[in-house]
Amino acid sequence: MVNLVIVSHSAALGEGVCALSQQMLQGKTNCRIAVAAGLDDPDFPIGTDPVKVMDAIASVADADHILVLMDMGSALLSAETALELLEPEVAAKVTLCAAPLVEGALAAASIAATGAGIERVKAEAENALQAKRVQLGVEDSAPLPPPVALAQIPGESAMTASWVVTNPHGLHVRPAAHLVAALSGFNAALSLEKGGKCISPITLNQIALLQVRCGDTLRLIAQGPDAAAAIDAFLALAQNQFGEGETTAGTATELPAKITGAVRWLAQDYAPFTPPALSGSTAPFSALEQAINRTLDDLLALAHQAEHDGLADIAAIFSGQHTLLDDPDLLAETRTHMQQHQHSAALAWHQVVSGVAESYRELSDEYLQARYIDIEDILHRTLCHLLGIPLVVPTFPVGSVLCAENLWPSLAMQLPVSEVRAICLRAGSPQSHSAIIARQRGIVMLTGLGALLDNWQEGEAINVFSTGKIARPGGQG
Numbered sequence: 215m216v217n218l219v220i221v222s223h224s225a226a227l228g229e230g231v232c233a234l235s236q237q238m239l240q241g242k243t244n245c246r247i248a249v250a251a252g253l254d255d256p257d258f259p260i261g262t263d264p265v266k267v268m269d270a271i272a273s274v275a276d277a278d279h280i281l282v283l284m285d286m287g288s289a290l291l292s293a294e295t296a297l298e299l300l301e302p303e304v305a306a307k308v309t310l311c312a313a314p315l316v317e318g319a320l321a322a323a324s325i326a327a328t329g330a331g332i333e334r335v336k337a338e339a340e341n342a343l344q345a346k347r348v349q350l351g352v353e354d355s356a357p358l359p360p361p362v363a364l365a366q367i368p369g370e371s372a373m374t375a376s377w378v379v380t381n382p383h384g385l386h387v388r389p390a391a392h393l394v395a396a397l398s399g400f401n402a403a404l405s406l407e408k409g410g411k412c413i414s415p416i417t418l419n420q421i422a423l424l425q426v427r428c429g430d431t432l433r434l435i436a437q438g439p440d441a442a443a444a445i446d447a448f449l450a451l452a453q454n455q456f457g458e459g460e461t462t463a464g465t466a467t468e469l470p471a472k473i474t475g476a477v478r479w480l481a482q483d484y485a486p487f488t489p490p491a492l493s494g495s496t497a498p499f500s501a502l503e504q505a506i507n508r509t510l511d512d513l514l515a516l517a518h519q520a521e522h523d524g525l526a527d528i529a530a531i532f533s534g535q536h537t538l539l540d541d542p543d544l545l546a547e548t549r550t551h552m553q554q555h556q557h558s559a560a561l562a563w564h565q566v567v568s569g570v571a572e573s574y575r576e577l578s579d580e581y582l583q584a585r586y587i588d589i590e591d592i593l594h595r596t597l598c599h600l601l602g603i604p605l606v607v608p609t610f611p612v613g614s615v616l617c618a619e620n621l622w623p624s625l626a627m628q629l630p631v632s633e634v635r636a637i638c639l640r641a642g643s644p645q646s647h648s649a650i651i652a653r654q655r656g657i658v659m660l661t662g663l664g665a666l667l668d669n670w671q672e673g674e675a676i677n678v679f680s681t682g683k684i685a686r687p688g689g690q691g
Contacts, residue, residue: 216326216335217274218247220319221267221284221293223260224507225252227540230514231319234533238323238391245326247319248274250292260507262288264295271296275304279332281322282308283339285315286542309336316540317342324391325417328398338417343541372437375445377452378429382650384581385426385456388530392457393421396447402438415448427581458527473636473658473678474687477670478610480618487564487597495560497600499549502559505599506545510536512595512605516627525654531588531623531647539592544570560600567593584643591622610634615676617667626651626659636660636678640667660684 218235222228228251235247250270253261271280284290290310297305309332311318318339325338381389397404398416406415408430413420415434426432432452436444451457485491513536520529544566551562571589574582598605607628610616616634620641626648629637637652642661652659658680666684670676677685 215244215277215329216279216281216322216332217245217277218319218322218326219267219270219274219280219282220247220249220251220315221262221270221282221289222249222251222315223262223285223287223289224511225259226511226514227251227285227315227507230510230517230536231316233514233518234316234536235319235323237388238320239327242327242395244329245323246274246277247323260504262292264292264299267292267296268299271300271308272304275307278307279335280308281326281332281335281339282310283313283315283318283322284310311336311339313339314343314540314542316537320391320537324394327395328416330398343543372435373441373445374433374435375449376431376433377449378431379426379452379456380428381455381458382428383527383530384428384430385421385424386530386534388526389456389458390421392451393448396451397434397444400436400438400440400444400447402436402440402444404444405435407433407435469653469656469658469680470635471680473615473680474675475613475615475635475678476611477617477672477674477676478614479672480608480616480621482618486601486603487594489561489564492561492564492597493558495558495601497559499552499559502548502563502596502600503545505596506539508599509592509596510540512624513539513592516624520627528627528651528654531651532627535588535592535623538589539596560597563600564593564597567596580643581645584646587620587642587646587648588623591624594622595624615678617670621648621652621659623647623651626657627655629657631655631657638663638667638676638678638684640664 220228220231220235222231228249232247232249239245248270250263250266252259253263267282271282274280282293284293293310297308300308311322313322321342322335322339326335379385385393394416404415405412406421406424408424408426411424412435413424415421434445434448513532517529517532517536520526520532548559548562548566551557551566552559555562557565567589571586571593574586574589577583595605597603607625609630610633612633614634615636615638616629617638618640620639621637623646626637634657636658637660639659639661640663642648644661646661649659649661658678660678660682663684675687677687
């Protein structure tokens with residue numbers, strides 16, 4: 215049994231990572247998670263305390279092993295100091311892990327829940343960035359593990375089962391964790407295949423590397439005494455959308471066929487976020503780190519809000535944004551950019567993150583391509599925190615039809631449904647997270663309308679149909 219300890223400078227971040235990791239445990243009790251995060255000082259709450267780390271380790275010391283995951287800097291020093299303060303028999307159980315905090319904790323929790331040993335749990339955590347690197351096309355990454363060979367046991371034939379994935383967002387972290395939990399423990403050699411590539415279905419990182427999308431066909435190959443039982447477990451889980459069937463069914467509010475409302479234009483001032491404006495910023499690199507931490511807290515709050523509203527799929531969207539942002543490579547690249555180009559922290563961050571957004575725009579997969587707006591949402595939010603610009607959710611009169619160039623996913627989550635009845639965008643994509651969030655919340659949202667919006671005046675009445683049609687009352691377009 216392996217227990218986990220999360221060490222972070224931010225109490226909110228530590229608790230958020232713990233909450234996400236708890237979901238990976240699938241309700242199992244063979245792995246416990248403790249948190250040591252932040253300082254008990256209201257004036258200076260950001261930091262780590264060795265005594266807190268020691269107490270957290272001691273609280274889960276009933277396991278055979280304890281894996282400690284840390285965010286950065288003094289978190290490592292605090293963990294090392296805690297080891298010196300602990301009783302030797304407890305300290306001997308502790309392994310400090312160099313994995314990225316969020317991705318590492320999710321991967322470690324999912325595999326620890328299966329009863330895996332410390333070496334495998336640690337390896338899963340440390341390889342947790344591989345899938346993100348592959349998806350973003352990051353070079354100089356660690357070598358990917360070799361493909362898993364098809365199960366071959368002499369004297370026994372393999373059993374197979376195929377399934378077309380219907381999960382709207384494919385096998386993201388939540389359904390992938392369900393799959394790992396369902397297939398772990400069988401006395402069988404298992405391989406999961408998509409498009410000729412085979413991986414182990416009992417490791418979260420390997421499943422992520424398959425990049426399984428809605429409509430992809432998965433094939434499970436099983437061989438050994440428990441092959442039939444593993445196949446049955448796979449099909450039973452697949453029929454329930456890999457654990458999402460119960461959470462997704464009935465969560466979305468039914469969309470009305472027709473909305474009549476008044477046009478309200480969303481004021482969007484991007485002047486402070488242009489490269490010339492950002493080049494004059496005097497905010498230091500440390501302020502950027504603080505802005506990122508505040509944004510991470512924002513994303514966790516949005517995920518918790520979605521969970522509270524019964525919208526698990528939307529919570530997963532903001533958890534995914536949190537994972538994208540909590541990437542030390544982004545900060546390292548930003549620091550390098552500052553040094554090489556003599557740019558301010560604000561401009562360097564803008565250039566680096568805009569480059570990530572552009573890499574999504576260039577993808578051929580329309581679903582993945584639409585993720586660029588998530589990256590721009592994160593960029594906008596961090597720059598607001600960095601530049602001291604308030605993040606205010608706009609208010610509108612009841613019965614409004616919101617019109618804009620595009621819409622951040624975070625704003626789609628925060629708009630009051632009592633005020634905004636429909637959203638019409640010049641740009642955007644029906645596969646964007648903004649559109650998905652709006653639909654789940656019962657707001658009609660039309661995208662890619664382009665010049666059709668050019669003559670719409672503030673306050674005029676407009677009919678918006680969920681079929682995609684728009685018209686002025688009386689039938690005029």
